[in-house]
Amino acid sequence: MKIVLCLNVLNEEKNIGRILSAYHDLVDEILIVDGGSDDRTKDIALSYPKVSVDLYPAYTEVRDGLFLNNITRHVEYLCEWAEEVGADWVIYDDCDCIPNFLLKKQIRFVIETSLFNAIFVPRLYVYGTDKHFVNMVKPFDEYVGSLWAWNTKFKLELRESIRHLTITNLPDKHNRTELFPPYCLLHYFAPDEETIQRKMQMQRDLVGHEVQHPLQFGGTLENLPDWAKE
Secondary structure: OOEEEEEEEOOOOOOHHHHHHHHOOOOOEEEEEEOOOOOOHHHHHHOOOOEEEEEOOOEEEEEOOEEEEOHHHHHHHHHHHHHHOOOOEEEEOOOOEEEOHHHHHOHHHHHHOOOOOEEEEEEEEEEOOOEEEHHHHOOOOOOOEEEEEEEOOOOOOEEOOOOOOEEOOOOOHHHOEEOOOOOOEEEEEEOOHHHHHHHHHHHHHHHOOOOOOHHHHOOOEEEOOOOOOO
């Protein structure tokens, strides 16, 4: 069984090494679509084994004179590329998100024994390095999973979206493998104030108005559980 990690990137030199270090011994190939990075993202990526990088700017005008990379086109490109290299399963995630130690330890077992074509895993949204917004992963006091991996037989149907991946044919709970803690993904989306402000500015550019800080919309902060470690 061939398992391929797919990533789309743009100026991810701070994160690319961490995610590639987490996965490079666990998957068979890594495909990266770069939207036009002008930092060291590509050089760092190509220093890892099994990595291929393809430059693919997919710009969409969101307002007069403002162009942003279109994530839908990037993911469609990655899915086609994964099939071309013979992938049986695709793992896809953001560059600032990695599997926790237990998921890393059992990645191949989890995928190879899945009875369904899609695997969902809870995503902990990390603030700083040791806290997370518990309401974002447990909005109704139960852990909610995010799509993490799928069999290439499962064809994603995507709604056109520039910055957020919107999949319109997600399988229901009876037709997917759902993992629960102690399996999880660690999403370091708010590691420091500089990164938060940069992302907020990107979102302002996209929507054209003020946006909230994570501390305003994230809800309750809790320490990361013992099982939520790299």
